[in-house]
Amino acid sequence: MQRAYVMLDAMSVSVDLPAADAEVLPGVPWGLVEAFPTPAYWAYQVLVRRIEARPIRYRIGQTLREEVAACLLGGHGIPARIGLVTFEHLRAKGAFGERAPDEATLYAWLSEPIAVDGRTVRYRFAAQKARYLAAALNALSDAQVPSQSGRTLRDWLLKLPGIGYKTASWVARNYLDADDVAILDIHILRAGVFARFLDSNLTVERDYLRLEEQFLSFSHALGVRPSELDAVIWLDMMASPGSVARAMEALPESKFKRTHAPSNSRAKHRDANTHQLALLG
Numbered sequence: 001m002q003r004a005y006v007m008l009d010a011m012s013v014s015v016d017l018p019a020a021d022a023e024v025l026p027g028v029p030w031g032l033v034e035a036f037p038t039p040a041y042w043a044y045q046v047l048v049r050r051i052e053a054r055p056i057r058y059r060i061g062q063t064l065r066e067e068v069a070a071c072l073l074g075g076h077g078i079p080a081r082i083g084l085v086t087f088e089h090l091r092a093k094g095a096f097g098e099r100a101p102d103e104a105t106l107y108a109w110l111s112e113p114i115a116v117d118g119r120t121v122r123y124r125f126a127a128q129k130a131r132y133l134a135a136a137l138n139a140l141s142d143a144q145v146p147s148q149s150g151r152t153l154r155d156w157l158l159k160l161p162g163i164g165y166k167t168a169s170w171v172a173r174n175y176l177d178a179d180d181v182a183i184l185d186i187h188i189l190r191a192g193v194f195a196r197f198l199d200s201n202l203t204v205e206r207d208y209l210r211l212e213e214q215f216l217s218f219s220h221a222l223g224v225r226p227s228e229l230d231a232v233i234w235l236d237m238m239a240s241p242g243s244v245a246r247a248m249e250a251l252p253e254s255k256f257k258r259t260h261a262p263s264n265s266r267a268k269h270r271d272a273n274t275h276q277l278a279l280l281g
Contacts, residue, residue: 001016001017001018001019002016002017002018002019002020002032002033002040003015003016003017004017004033004034004044006047006048006051006052008051008052013051015033015044015047015051017030017033017040017043017044018030018040020032020033020038020040024039024197024218024221024222025197025217025218025221027196028195028196028197028218030043031195036236036240036243036247037191037194037195037233037236037237037243037247038195039195039197039218039222042191042195042222042229042232042233043222043223043224045232045236046222046224046225046228046229046232047224049228049232056228056231056232056235058173058174058177058227058231059174059175059177060084060087060174061087061091061096061175063096064140064145064147064171064175065096065137065140065141066087066091066096067171067174067175068136068137068140068157068163068171069087069090069095069096069133069136069137070083070084070087071167071170071171071174072129072132072133072136072162072163072167073086073087073090073123073129073133074087075166075167075170077124077125078123078124078125081116081117082114082116082121082123082124085114085115085116086110086114086123089109089112089114090106090109090110093109095109095133095137096137098141099141100134100137100138100140100141101134101137102134103130103131103133103134104130106129106130106133106134107126107127107130110123110126110129110130111123111126128162129162131161131162132160132161132162132163135160135161135162136160136161136162136163139159139160143156147175147176149176149178149180150169150172150173150176150178150179150180150181151172151178151180151181153168153171153172153175153176153178154168154169154171154172154181155168157171157172165184165204165208165209165212166183166184166185166204166208169181169182169183169184169212170183173227173230177227178227179219179225179226179227180216180226181212181226182211182212182215182216182226182230183230183234184204184208184211184212184215185204185234186260187233187234187237187238188215188230188233188234188237189204189211189260190237190244190247190248190260191233191237192211192214192215192218193251193256193260194247194251197214197215197217197218198211198214198215198218199211199214200254200256201256215229215230241262244262245262248260248262
């Protein structure tokens with residue numbers, strides 16, 4: 001057994017975890033709790049947030065339409081802050097009311113300059129996202145959307161143009177606080193390969209569901225909620241570019257290492273986005 005502590009204002013709380021050489025899953029040792037990024041390290045980080053009463057807020061919008069729009073506007077190639085401000089810009093225009101705007105109107109709104117932290121920016125991919133948003137908002141207006149579970153909602157969202165497994169899982173996790181899906185981006189993939197609970201030979205493009213099952217199995221073996229673990233890993237990996245780079249260097253040479261090594265240009269900007277968990281993607 002290994003013991004760690006969470007220091008509070010007037011007391012400390014002890015956390016007991018299995019020995020470093022015990023296996024959380026076959027072939028996956030718990031590792032040292034203080035060693036980034038072992039399974040024990042991740043379990044401890046989740047428990048710290050629970051003990052300190054610092055839950056992570058997932059949901060961005062007040063309605064499913066808003067949640068889908070926010071996740072579509074964020075994600076790959078869009079800085080989190082830009083995605084959030086653009087979402088608020090469209091909400092102020094009334095884009096998510098009962099009557100869905102058409103593609104041309106959405107494109108015009110997305111093409112407008114937007115003030116972000118004292119500077120003016122223009123949203124990238126305005127034409128593409130206007131097309132996706134118009135289709136999604138129309139579908140959400142006309143259909144009875146299943147919401148019995150995260151997976152049923154995700155499977156329905158996958159039918160919409162521009163929404164793949166990651167974005168659909170992101171919406172389902174945020175809107176339903178779902179624990180039966182996982183949001184698998186590069187940060188989660190790296191953490192999984194470092195700690196050996198994800199297969200480095202699999203890719204999200206071809207093997208999303210297999211990787212998701214591995215992530216969910218790992219979460220359950222740790223005894224934590226997948227939604228909690230997903231969010232904690234994302235925040236920590238985003239905030240620790242130096243540690244991530246060193247962990248990548250320690251990996252044996254592989255296709256994964258060559259493909260997913262952090263770029264210097266990305267590392268410089270990570271810390272500025274760590275507060276934007278809602279737009280992880």
